[in-house]
Amino acid sequence: MKLELSERKKQILKAIVDDYIQTAEPVGSKAVTLRLNTNISSATVRNEMAELERLGYLEQPHTSAGRVPSSLGYRLYVDELMNRYTLTRHEIEDAVQSISLRMGELDRLITEAGRMVSELTNQPAIAVSPVSEGEAVRRFEVIRVDESTVVLVLVTTSDLIKNRICRLNFPLSDLEVTAANRALNAHFTNIPIEELTDVRIAQAENESGMEISEILVAAIDFASEVLHLLMRRDIYLSGASRILNYPEFHEPGKAMALLECIADHNTIDFLPLPDERHPVRIRIGTENRIAPLRDASIIMTSYKTAKGATGLLGVVGPTRMDYAKVSARLKRFADELSDLLNS
Amino acid sequence: MKLELSERKKQILKAIVDDYIQTAEPVGSKAVTLRLNTNISSATVRNEMAELERLGYLEQPHTSAGRVPSSLGYRLYVDELMNRYTLTRHEIEDAVQSISLRMGELDRLITEAGRMVSELTNQPAIAVSPVSEGEAVRRFEVIRVDESTVVLVLVTTSDLIKNRICRLNFPLSDLEVTAANRALNAHFTNIPIEELTDVRIAQAENESGMEISEILVAAIDFASEVLHLLMRRDIYLSGASRILNYPEFHEPGKAMALLECIADHNTIDFLPLPDERHPVRIRIGTENRIAPLRDASIIMTSYKTAKGATGLLGVVGPTRMDYAKVSARLKRFADELSDLLNS
DNA sequence: CTTTAGCACTCAGAGGATCAGAGTGCTAAA
DNA sequence: TTTAGCACTCTGATCCTCTGAGTGCTAAAG
Numbered sequence: 185m186k187l188e189l190s191e192r193k194k195q196i197l198k199a200i201v202d203d204y205i206q207t208a209e210p211v212g213s214k215a216v217t218l219r220l221n222t223n224i225s226s227a228t229v230r231n232e233m234a235e236l237e238r239l240g241y242l243e244q245p246h247t248s249a250g251r252v253p254s255s256l257g258y259r260l261y262v263d264e265l266m267n268r269y270t271l272t273r274h275e276i277e278d279a280v281q282s283i284s285l286r287m288g289e290l291d292r293l294i295t296e297a298g299r300m301v302s303e304l305t306n307q308p309a310i311a312v313s314p315v316s317e318g319e320a321v322r323r324f325e326v327i328r329v330d331e332s333t334v335v336l337v338l339v340t341t342s343d344l345i346k347n348r349i350c351r352l353n354f355p356l357s358d359l360e361v362t363a364a365n366r367a368l369n370a371h372f373t374n375i376p377i378e379e380l381t382d383v384r385i386a387q388a389e390n391e392s393g394m395e396i397s398e399i400l401v402a403a404i405d406f407a408s409e410v411l412h413l414l415m416r417r418d419i420y421l422s423g424a425s426r427i428l429n430y431p432e433f434h435e436p437g438k439a440m441a442l443l444e445c446i447a448d449h450n451t452i453d454f455l456p457l458p459d460e461r462h463p464v465r466i467r468i469g470t471e472n473r474i475a476p477l478r479d480a481s482i483i484m485t486s487y488k489t490a491k492g493a494t495g496l497l498g499v500v501g502p503t504r505m506d507y508a509k510v511s512a513r514l515k516r517f518a519d520e521l522s523d524l525l526n527s
Numbered sequence: 528m529k530l531e532l533s534e535r536k537k538q539i540l541k542a543i544v545d546d547y548i549q550t551a552e553p554v555g556s557k558a559v560t561l562r563l564n565t566n567i568s569s570a571t572v573r574n575e576m577a578e579l580e581r582l583g584y585l586e587q588p589h590t591s592a593g594r595v596p597s598s599l600g601y602r603l604y605v606d607e608l609m610n611r612y613t614l615t616r617h618e619i620e621d622a623v624q625s626i627s628l629r630m631g632e633l634d635r636l637i638t639e640a641g642r643m644v645s646e647l648t649n650q651p652a653i654a655v656s657p658v659s660e661g662e663a664v665r666r667f668e669v670i671r672v673d674e675s676t677v678v679l680v681l682v683t684t685s686d687l688i689k690n691r692i693c694r695l696n697f698p699l700s701d702l703e704v705t706a707a708n709r710a711l712n713a714h715f716t717n718i719p720i721e722e723l724t725d726v727r728i729a730q731a732e733n734e735s736g737m738e739i740s741e742i743l744v745a746a747i748d749f750a751s752e753v754l755h756l757l758m759r760r761d762i763y764l765s766g767a768s769r770i771l772n773y774p775e776f777h778e779p780g781k782a783m784a785l786l787e788c789i790a791d792h793n794t795i796d797f798l799p800l801p802d803e804r805h806p807v808r809i810r811i812g813t814e815n816r817i818a819p820l821r822d823a824s825i826i827m828t829s830y831k832t833a834k835g836a837t838g839l840l841g842v843v844g845p846t847r848m849d850y851a852k853v854s855a856r857l858k859r860f861a862d863e864l865s866d867l868l869n870s
Numbered sequence: 871c872t873t874t875a876g877c878a879c880t881c882a883g884a885g886g887a888t889c890a891g892a893g894t895g896c897t898a899a900a
Numbered sequence: 901t902t903t904a905g906c907a908c909t910c911t912g913a914t915c916c917t918c919t920g921a922g923t924g925c926t927a928a929a930g
Binding site for chain 2: 901902903904905908909910911
């Protein structure tokens with residue numbers, strides 16, 4: 185059904201997208217002939233452009249304005265036409281350098297990575313914390329800070345560390361803390377979240393004595409909450425205000441709508457998720473189901489932590505985005521991050 | 528030198544500010560007479576307004592436009608004139624309710640509080656983590672997660688919990704971990720940051736054996752880094768995009784400039800810091816030293832944690848801000864937060 | 871059949887010109 | 901001291917015009 189476009193049409197489309205990305209103004213036939221410095225005349229280009237519009241790759245804001253790429257046009261562009269952007273030597277290095285200082289704090293690193301991607305691409309960035317399948321608690325620790333307050337620390341299988349202060353209704357001895365520690369690590373480590381049941385708790389209580397049951401229950405509650413939270417995969421948005429760099433979002437409500445829409449969604453369902461076959465996923469304009477994202481594009485990619493968990497990094501920007509540059513930088517940053525985390 | 532304004536002038540000024548806050552349009556003499564429903568004529572008001580302008584409380588965008596309050600005008604307004612805003616029953620409660628769920632995680636709570644203030648006031652919010660004077664480490668904990676990696680956890684005197692993963696160059700036995708734990712807690716707790724010196728480290732090594740020195744050094748380094756970081760008092764900005772609600776920031780560069788300016792400053796020096804005598808500090812327009820803040824106002828207040836540390840919460844907004852409502856809500860939220868943290 | 875030159879046509883946006891209305895300051899009377 | 905009245909100022913809205921970029925179509929050229 186769908187005919188392959190002629191090579192010339194593709195070149196013209198490419199020229200239009202390239203030009204539009206640069207100028208943010210509708211592109212006319214003249215501009216195209218200049219950009220393609222082949223000896224083709226503007227009239228010919230006009231004919232081709234009319235054709236491209238009929239096929240849905242271009243749109244015309246009004247008669248006698250130039251053409252603007254449609255989502256379909258961008259799609260063809262990113263899939264087939266765009267130049268590979270070659271990174272200059274130090275473009276990413278500095279960022280990765282500085283993030284390596286953060287290595288010890290995986291949680292912090294997530295948001296920090298977002299910040300850097302935002303800076304690197306000059307667009308708002310999206311970061312999603314790394315999670316592996318079947319996340320579990322690897323290690324519990326109960327730390328007594330004073331008479332009747334303890335800190336619960338748990339380390340998950342993907343090296344995320346979470347903690348919480350618990351104030352108890354009664355004082356606790358060092359011995360009891362040790363007992364709680366032992367019980368927790370004996371019975372509740374490396375168990376997937378679904379299996380943290382009451383049965384197990386009862387069993388642990390039997391073995392370790394009832395006194396510590398309050399801590400146990402608190403710890404298990406906490407653990408299951410944390411694990412659930414991890415499963416939910418919070419979305420962090422960094423550098424939101426950079427969206428204002430782009431004239432297409434200068435209209436009052438527009439930027440707000442976009443940003444709120446991303447901040448409010450607390451599932452990752454609306455993001456284009458990368459997989460093995462598509463390490464960088466791009467969702468363009470109207471390809472987004474959610475209304476306020478209709479004139480924005482999202483690029484997402486992933487990185488892996490030492491434990492094999494997969495984190496997501498991406499950017500949001502105007503549909504007219506420098507896909508080549510942005511996706512190259514994003515991908516490279518994510519790759520460097522993976523390397524760093526796995527070395 | 529500075530003459531006290533007549534009561535009538537004050538009422539007129541108040542009417543102008545009230546009106547301008549609502550409408551964002553320069554206020555004319557007519558509007559003032561309507562607002563003050565006393566039987567004063569617009570001509571009289573005009574005379575008074577001319578006077579107020581001469582005294583620096585009002586400004587005129589151009590002849591034959593109404594007047595707009597100057598920073599000085601707002602200053603008088605917030606110091607003397609504005610109505611106390613009375614909070615309705617449930618305005619704050621819901622927010623506090625939901626934040627109480629977060630109680631266990633002080634770090635998280637900080638940014639969460641910022642989010643809520645932003646929502647409550649519909650303006651960008653500033654949150655600064657609580658710090659008490661002479662912050663120190665109250666408790667260390669070394670958690671072994673596998674052969675040669677440990678997690679260092681430290682609890683500071685103001686209940687902040689920080690952690691970091693350390694990968695060592697050699698395997699570590701449980702015994703050594705216990706020894707490190709003991710040594711850290713014996714020698715390095717409750718010691719103000721400045722005194723975490725090499726001497727102490729050497730001393731601890733002597734007593735505990737050299738094998739664990741690597742952990743000790745890492746822990747101490749980490750501790751001093753964390754304490755320094757705490758001292759630096761990071762500034763968290765939430766709900767940045769809400770600034771776009773205000774037409775005065777619709778001009779392209781303006782919102783960006785403001786937000787960047789706040790995000791970039793990593794000291795709290797530029798914020799109006801509350802103290803005992805001024806629990807809510809307001810800095811208005813040109814009172815801000817920093818250029819991009821010149822047509823914005825900042826309101827800051829503080830809350831106290833259970834450990835007596837002081838956290839900051841505040842908002843940024845247009846100079847034309849509903850000072851009464853915003854500061855009431857902010858203050859109330861901070862107070863509720865204090866109560867919650869201290870109960 | 872494809873390309874191109876030429877031309878008439880369209881339309882948005884820039885640049886005036888006009889005008890109403892809001893608001894002022896001043897003067898003179900109350 | 902207050903106020904009514906009035907002349908004056910200035911912005912912002914509205915309307916018009918006009919330019920120029922860009923188009924589609926036609927007919928000739930390749």
